[in-house]
Amino acid sequence: MSNPIITFVGAGNMAASLIGGLRAQGVPASAIRASEPGSEQRNRLQREHGIATFSDNAEAIKGADLIVLAVKPQIMKAVCLDLAAHLASNQVIISIAAGISCASLESWLGERPVVRCMPNTPALLRQGVSGLFANPRVSAEQKAQAEQVLSAVGLALWLDNEAQIDAVTAVSGSGPAYFFLLIEAMTEAGEQLGLPRETAARLSIQTALGAARMASESDVDASELRRRVTSPNGTTEAAINTFQAGGFEALVQQALNAAANRSAELAEQLGQ
Numbered sequence: 001m002s003n004p005i006i007t008f009v010g011a012g013n014m015a016a017s018l019i020g021g022l023r024a025q026g027v028p029a030s031a032i033r034a035s036e037p038g039s040e041q042r043n044r045l046q047r048e049h050g051i052a053t054f055s056d057n058a059e060a061i062k063g064a065d066l067i068v069l070a071v072k073p074q075i076m077k078a079v080c081l082d083l084a085a086h087l088a089s090n091q092v093i094i095s096i097a098a099g100i101s102c103a104s105l106e107s108w109l110g111e112r113p114v115v116r117c118m119p120n121t122p123a124l125l126r127q128g129v130s131g132l133f134a135n136p137r138v139s140a141e142q143k144a145q146a147e148q149v150l151s152a153v154g155l156a157l158w159l160d161n162e163a164q165i166d167a168v169t170a171v172s173g174s175g176p177a178y179f180f181l182l183i184e185a186m187t188e189a190g191e192q193l194g195l196p197r198e199t200a201a202r203l204s205i206q207t208a209l210g211a212a213r214m215a216s217e218s219d220v221d222a223s224e225l226r227r228r229v230t231s232p233n234g235t236t237e238a239a240i241n242t243f244q245a246g247g248f249e250a251l252v253q254q255a256l257n258a259a260a261n262r263s264a265e266l267a268e269q270l271g272q
């Protein structure tokens with residue numbers, strides 16, 4: 001595939017991860033641009049990745065094939081309204097903002113090809129996962145180009161309908177925080193059981209890493225892997241029974257429902 005010109009509008013954490021991933025994949029610096037108000041961040045991107053940077057969004061998107069909108073959701077409307085007059089009809093918009101619908105983007109930018117994505121922060125280590133939804137105006141070639149951007153930092157999975165983005169946000173967008181919470185709680189509990197805090201933290205983190213790799217690399221599912229750790233009448237069974245008596249699965253369902261509802265609510269609030 002030839003290299004499309006990609007402009008990032010907003011070059012904070014997520015954009016910098018995507019840029020790093022694209023460069024590591026061999027995308028030339030000349031095919032990537034970023035627009036960002038912070039001069040420190042602009043200098044860093046120039047230094048680390050050799051890409052051209054801009055303080056003016058309209059200047060940065062001239063001649064770009066793909067425009068990745070990576071500003072905070074709260075300022076997306078203002079950024080889009082400023083960009084609208086400067087867009088060419090064939091430019092594809094890729095938005096990574098939480099809670100901003102394709103319809104809102106098109107109402108601010110005009111009818112055009114839009115890919116809405118939900119990545120997650122392990123993108124920083126190129127271990128991310130993203131859900132992607134394309135509106136009907138996106139061609140097969142443009143879909144492949146958008147997928148190349150997101151797959152530079154991890155797995156990229158296409159969705160059939162836009163509403164599924166709320167579920168992706170609940171599962172994987174916010175998901176790293178759930179695992180961090182579990183690591184925090186296990187560290188605390190390990191300390192209460194008499195371990196030095198640092199030891200409890202390292203045991204918890206390495207266990208999470210090992211379990212995730214097993215779940216990812218094994219040919220059996222997570223419930224079978226769990227069964228293999230759980231000896232009859234053993235220690236794991238005692239812990240799992242305690243989790244389940246406390247309504248663990250129902251609590252996880254409630255938490256993810258709350259995240260998905262909040263995602264839909266944000267779309268309602270910020271999309272006007």
Ligand SMILES: NC(=O)C1=CN([C@@H]2O[C@H](COP(=O)(O)OP(=O)(O)OC[C@H]3O[C@@H](n4cnc5c(N)ncnc54)[C@H](OP(=O)(O)O)[C@@H]3O)[C@@H](O)[C@H]2O)C=CC1
Binds near residue numbers: 015
């Ligand atoms: N963090 C996460 O877990 C996830 C985030 N996202 C989405 O990714 C997007 C970016 O998030 P993240 O990278 O964490 O946020 P950051 O705040 O790190 O990045 C946003 C960048 O946009 C810059 N900016 C501010 N105003 C403008 C403007 N008018 N024009 C161009 N750039 C501007 C900011 O500069 P300055 O700091 O100087 O204001 C900042 O560098 C958000 O929409 C978020 O919803 C999606 C999935 C997960």
Ligand SMILES: O=C(O)[C@@H]1CCC=N1
Binds near residue numbers: 173
């Ligand atoms: O908490 C949030 O709203 C964003 C979206 C997914 C992760 N962080």
